[in-house]
Amino acid sequence: MSSLRTLVFFATPAHDCSYLPDREATTMFVDPRAQIDKKLYSQLTSLGFRRSGSHYYRPHCEACNACIPVRLNVTDFQPDRSQRRVLKKNSDVECRLVPAVFDENYYRLYANYVELRHKDGDMYPPSREQFTSFLVEGAMDSWFLEMRIDGALIGLAAIDSLDDGLSAIYTVFDPTYEHRSLGTFAVLWQIEETRRRNLPHLYLGYWIKQCRKMNYKTRFRPIEALRSGQWQTIDIA
Template identity: 35%
Template sequence: MRHSLPVAPQFYVTAPQPCPYLEGRRERKLFTSLQGEFAQELNDSLSKQGFRRSQNVLYRPSCADCSACMSARIRVADFKPNKSQKRVTRKNAYLKRQARSPWATEEQFNLFQHYLETRHSDGGMAEMDVFEFAAMIEETPIRSRVVEYVTPEDTPDVDTGLTAVCLTDVFDDGVSMVYSFYNPDLARNSLGTHIILDHIEIAREAGLPYVYLGYWVPNSPKMGYKGRFSALEVYKNGAWVKVVDPEGFSQDDGPEFGDQLADQVAQITLPNSRNAAARHPNTE
């Protein structure tokens, strides 16, 4: 029986740079490589400790003087849609979901470009070319799916074809929405909300207890929308905490996991080794 990883992963910290969510702040990330035969185990374990995946890298915030970004997830069994979310589901009932292997297509890339040009033209992904897009979709060492939402040809008054896409990871306790995009011309349909609602159904159908949403930033115009979902919880002070009142919820200033790399890594539990912390961090 395997009890621990044969080689402990090495952790690094990025240089500070402008925060994309809160004006005037600086962000820094703790990260490690995700590769090899134990990649799925490592991803499952670290995702429960506030990490997110980007291709073959796992990362979480490591800011020196801020802890506004909190990893968020929805408890599927306790989730209850509000009236607005029920309307979103009814409005998008014509969409057909299809889950595929993580393989990029030209149709996906065209939709991705249209989405960025309309919604995030000044963002860091706006200059991505087709090869970088393919890498985002295809470079995954774990169980991943591309969930597509298609408008059937016989749907009246709506552009048919590929309408929305979500790159989704499958954990041992849930599904994780890595990145989603959709037809920005259908703003009235609230497609971003619909994708989250449908992933709650995906998790429920699979018998998985959580939907991981990425980072919630309560005071950010870009990231505050996640607080509209019930049964939300965030990773704070080394544990998952229920968010009872999203509007009144605030995160204390100051580093969440400690300022020193060694201190942060010492708090990380590796898979199949609950009593052993990650040791010997690489501080280069």
């Protein structure tokens, strides 16, 4: 089994940034041949890495540090008025954790979400192979949170379990239920699940101040950012 000491890292050539226009990005990733267990995955996450399928990566841009890893201290979190409204609005949603596996109903929800909301992104056009390589391959202690109303699947959140918390990987939902703010609801559910497991952190991936699509992450407070190798509580206001 690999360890932090024995891991080998590679960097991609510079490519167009997916989040900020007119910028180039470079990504550092772990050697795909490395044997990653939950302990090592947890260590990598605490160092700012993320998982996409079987790949573990983090931004490694020479002239830009806009991508900031963030996590939530769930012990101190209290929902604000808007988040309490989201919880009340979705009190009829049935939530269930299931193993992260391919299912045609999951894929259809994913494909519909990508086609209607992310035609300008690098996940378009969606495919079954893409869904599998992104959300199913490399699954370790990985789960899907099903969100249903009267048995109908309306949302799906991919979640990884770590030694010190949960990692929110990705959330999709039926766009006809956009008024329910299911993305926010999924994070709120994961906060409570992290607390139920007596774990301290919910990892939310990267935050980019200039990227409007990522603003929702900083509405969960107290938010911590990884800067200069240290996790620090930041005041977004």
